[in-house]
Amino acid sequence: NAGVMQNPRHLVRRRGQEARLRCSPMKGHSHVYWYRQLPEEGLKFMVYLQKENIIDESGMPKERFSAEFPKEGPSILRIQQVVRGDSAAYFCASSPLPGYNEQFFGPGTRLTVL
C-alpha cells in the first residue's frame, strides 16, 4: 500500500508565477490536510478537505491560495502570484476517518520563490 505521495518534491518559481502542488492520499483515505512549514519552524494548518468539499480553510490566506480535492485525481494546493514569503515546505496528510485521527504525511513539496 503506497503512502501519501506529493509532487513535485522541489519546486522553484519566480515572483508572480503560479505554484501547483499535488497530493495523492493513501488508498482508501478520503480526508486530506495541507500544512505549511517555514524553515526551522512548526507545522501550520492550512486546509482540510474531503472529496469535492472544503471542510475547514481557516488556516489558509484569503488571497492567492486555493485548494481542491476533486472526485477523481489528487488534491491540489494552488498558490497564485507567488512571493518570496511563500517559500516553505508544504506537507499533505491523509486520514481514513474524519476529524481528529492519525494522519499519514507525505514527503512534502519544498517551494522556493526567487
Place this chain on the structure above:
Amino acid sequence: GQQVMQIPQYQHVQEGEDFTTYCNSSTTLSNIQWYKQRPGGHPVFLIQLVKSGEVKKQKRLTFQFGEAKKNSSLHITATQTTDVGTYFCLPNFGNEKLTFGTGTRLTIIP
C-alpha cells in the same frame, strides 16, 4: 484562548541520557497525539492518548497524559542517535482545530 505550550524548544543531550518534552494546555483536551519529524523528513505519527492519566510505552519511549487532561509528556530513556529530530504534540481541544505544538528539537551529542 485555546492554545498549547510545548517546552523546551531545543534540547541537546549526550547519547545515553534521557529526554523529555512537555505539552501544556490552558484548557482540558479531548485527546492528544504525538509526532516525530526527522531532519529533512516529514512528520510521522507516534501515538494518541485519550484517557485521563494514561501511560503508554513504545520501547524506550513513554507517553503520559495528565489526570486533568491538560498536560502530556514524551520521555525517551537512554537516547540514541536515531532519536534525533523534532517532536510535536497535536492537542485536540474538542473542536477539531488542528494546531500542532511548536515542537521540541532534540539533538544528540555522541
